Amino acid sequence: MSRLSVNIDHIATLRQLRGTKYPDPVLAAYIAELGGADGITTHLRQDRRHIQDRDLFLLRQTVSTHLTLEMAPTEGMVQIALKAMPDMVTLVPERGGENTTERGFNLEQESNELEPILSKLQDSEIEVSLFIDPTETNVRIAAEIGSDFVELNTTFYSDAEDFEKELTELDKIEKSATLATKQKLGVAVGHALDYQNVTNIAAIESVEEFSIGHSIICRAALVGMERAVREMNEIIQKSSQK
Numbered sequence: 001m002s003r004l005s006v007n008i009d010h011i012a013t014l015r016q017l018r019g020t021k022y023p024d025p026v027l028a029a030y031i032a033e034l035g036g037a038d039g040i041t042t043h044l045r046q047d048r049r050h051i052q053d054r055d056l057f058l059l060r061q062t063v064s065t066h067l068t069l070e071m072a073p074t075e076g077m078v079q080i081a082l083k084a085m086p087d088m089v090t091l092v093p094e095r096g097g098e099n100t101t102e103r104g105f106n107l108e109q110e111s112n113e114l115e116p117i118l119s120k121l122q123d124s125e126i127e128v129s130l131f132i133d134p135t136e137t138n139v140r141i142a143a144e145i146g147s148d149f150v151e152l153n154t155t156f157y158s159d160a161e162d163f164e165k166e167l168t169e170l171d172k173i174e175k176s177a178t179l180a181t182k183q184k185l186g187v188a189v190g191h192a193l194d195y196q197n198v199t200n201i202a203a204i205e206s207v208e209e210f211s212i213g214h215s216i217i218c219r220a221a222l223v224g225m226e227r228a229v230r231e232m233n234e235i236i237q238k239s240s241q242k
């Protein structure tokens with residue numbers, strides 16, 4: 001059975017938009033677990049645009065499934081990870097000002113920088129995953145430098161403009177996932193997966209874990225709308241007594 005790790009960052013995006021105390025991503029994580037999430041993922045970005053340090057430390061205390069911290073490979077972030085002690089860290093390339101994660105690592109060029117960070121986290125018993133574009137070279141290097149997991153970037157598949165491109169990208173993910181399993185790496189997938197495009201990926205046998213955020217938070221806003229309106233209207237009607 002594959003596992004679903006729910007990324008709750010965009011609950012924090014809504015909170016930061018108004019500077020309110022709600023909605024709280026910690027509470028959202030709890031409800032996601034009630035709904036059957038196998039894990040919670042959160043990305044503490046260097047610009048702190050959504051998740052704050054406070055959220056990460058509270059999540060560590062409240063998440064009872066499996067907590068994954070996505071972070072940029074910097075010494076400052078390593079220090080925070082060593083204090084928070086998530087179950088797994090996924091190292092992700094981060095570009096200041098980007099709208100969302102734009103790419104996976106190209107390990108041919110970037111593995112030297114990642115290797116010492118990976119070891120430091122693993123020395124403290126934190127599992128490490130590398131967010132990579134799905135290529136054979138990336139998978140082989142991830143195994144060589146001792147990563148525990150790879151997370152295969154599904155953006156190019158999800159954003160494919162036509163069926164042919166979609167199949168090409170799907171094939172890259174399938175081949176990379178199969179190779180990663182052979183190399184004894186855990187296999188996660190993520191980014192831009194939604195309720196339609198996830199089906200092809202879920203059919204790939206080697207994929208163990210899904211990291212999904214945006215589409216789930218968006219669906220939650222819509223399926224929760226009717227109840228939210230009813231509750232507000234009930235309060236108004238009760239309080240106005242007209």
Ligand code: PXP
Nearest residue numbers: 101131190191192211212213214
């Ligand atoms: N995986 C990684 C490495 C990410 O950076 C993100 C977004 O933070 C996700 C998965 C989740 O992507 P989405 O929100 O599009 O489901």
